[in-house]
Amino acid sequence: MASTHVASAHGAAQVLVASNRGPVSYEVQEDGSLRTKRGGGGLVSGLSAIGPDAGALWVCSTLSDGDREAVRRGEGESGVRMLDIPADVHADAYNGIANSVLWFVHHMLYQTPLEPVFDAEFQRRWASYETYNRAFAEALAEEAAAGAAVLVQDYHLCLVPGMLREQRPDLRIGHFSHTPWAPVDYFRMLPDDIRSQLMSGMLGADRLGFLTRRWADAFTACCAEQGGLGGTEIGVHGLGADADFLRKRSHERDVEERMTALREEIGGPDRKTIVRVDRTELSKNIVRGLLAYRQLLDDRPEWRERVVHVAFAYPSRQDLAVYRDYTAEVQRLAEEINSSYGTPGWTPVVLHVKDDFARSLAAYRLADVALVNPIRDGMNLVAKEVPVVSDEGCALVLSREAGAYEELGEDAIVVNPYDVLDTARALHEALTLPPHERAERTKRLAAAATALPPGQWFMEQLRALRA
Incomplete structure (x- = not known):
């Protein structure tokens, strides 16, 4: 998988953020030039708070043809590494699993007489979710300086902390959930092996953040079946308005x-x-x-x-x-x-x-x-x-x-x-x-x-x- 690679130096990033959507996106203009569009939101504001000299790097996915073209040309913003994950893999991971399964579980949206159905097609999509998460884990492992802090974002990247811990035990790894966390009985709807994988992935982090105490407590309850939190800390940080x-x-x-x-x-x-x-x-x-x-x-x-x-x-x-x-x-x-x-x-x-x-x-x-x-x-x-x-x-x-x-x-x-x-x-x-x-x-x-x-x-x- 290719990527726009404009970090200050190999393995030099001291603070890394990983999220599906990055702080910039690209659009190919009629004359072939690339137009850059900057995103907003809490993460963008937050990362800017640490200042330009902090050795920060944002790792994100390509989401459009313009993004993929920027990667192919080797063009991109300083401080951003965009992963050119194949469009079909991204679609299966993002829509097939993150948005159609994990989002539905955490928001308790299923009409349970008819859904979910965990069949061979689900397993195929889950393999894409693993591939997608592994691409992030490998990029973060490659870019992070010794002992760097890595902040992984949201339900799209639940497996990253565990995968990254295996490759780089020296890193300080955090994960933040921007959604609710499902109550234990609803979470149990997921196949046993998938549930185990998700929890192991999350518990690869040193610290897990949630928006409210309620969601943090729901996660802790789900951990009980996995043998508890281990050495992972739980924090509650209620994101406010700017x-x-x-x-x-x-x-x-x-x-x-x-x-x-x-x-x-x-x-x-x-x-x-x-x-x-x-x-x-x-x-x-x-x-x-x-x-x-x-x-x-x-x-x-x-x-x-x-x-x-x-x-x-x-x-x-x-x-x-x-x-x-x-x-x-x-x-x-x-x-x-x-x-x-x-x-x-x-x-x-x-x-x-x-x-x-x-x-x-x-x-x-x-x-x-x-x-x-x-x-x-x-x-x-x-x-x-x-x-x-x-x-x-x-x-x-x-x-x-x-x-x-x-x-x-x-x-x-x-x-x-x-x-x-x-x-x-x-x-x-x-x-x-x-x-x-x-x-x-x-x-x-x-x-x-x-x-x-x-x-x-x-x-x-x-x-x-x-x-």
Whole structure:
């Protein structure tokens, strides 16, 4: 497997990050040149916190033809090594195992009378997952300086710590899970040998990080069947919102323009807004959120023409049929609500499915109520971002199954995400919250949401790993 290889020197990296998606991606332009696109997110912010002289290297996978072309040409960003994993191997490992099996297990998404089915096709894909993880382990072993710190990210790379430990016992190896961890009875659904392999892979790390104590405890319970944690430490690091970036970005011109456009779509300065911003991810529970909004309009007809549900459902994993079907159901239900309840001057649901970060920030600023009702979520940064950028204060309706509940539950209106009637009642309570109480809650939510911003979150893990 080829790779863009621009580390400062062979085996010289002192801090290494490994993740499926890297901090940059490449696109081939019409003239044949490569266009570089930089990514965002907590990891990118975190790695930048250690400074340019730290000897850091990010190891990631090629995800597009542009990425693969960058590898072939030997072009790439300094401090990034991109692994040219064959597209079919990556597809089997990423979609066939990580997203269709591990994600479903940790988010408890299976319709168990029919799925999962662990057959010969599953075993074939699992072999690709092993190959994919081994490519990362070999690259990290090759690049790391003696005693270097390696921070492996997420469910795509669960086998890497164990594989890397075999090759480089001198390294300090950490792994961080950005998802929930399945309860022991649900995790037991996996074939015994696969379950054993996953746990051995994870326990190859010196230290494992989780977003909440709940997910850490679930992992520890799963370890009991494997003979315990051994010498592996467990840490909890609740990734926070990047307040400085969000506040600055949310007042740039394109966001102001989106606010003007959104106000027109909402119509009328006195209308309240219930905002949600999600990927159309099965665990985000968008359909039940729409059902709860419809229930609100049924139960409380006084809200008709006085409230608009602004719902941004950005496409996710559309190469998987179950996700395409889910996206279609979200759109169908929004249209049904609009045709049943809408009037010439009022569209009850304003639905957007094209990803637009500036528009998301505009909605955050305008929101009277933020609806975050996942059936299961590792953290949910939307719940943390809205209070930070809200202009007038925003009531948060929050699922008790979101990781963010542990930090924000006290000042949110908490719901059982499966209970549509309960969620409709919560929306009414949120809409009628007195302005002074809403402002006070928002202030406390914003403080809790920014307690561990990305830079600190990353450095806290790095320090703990090196300790």
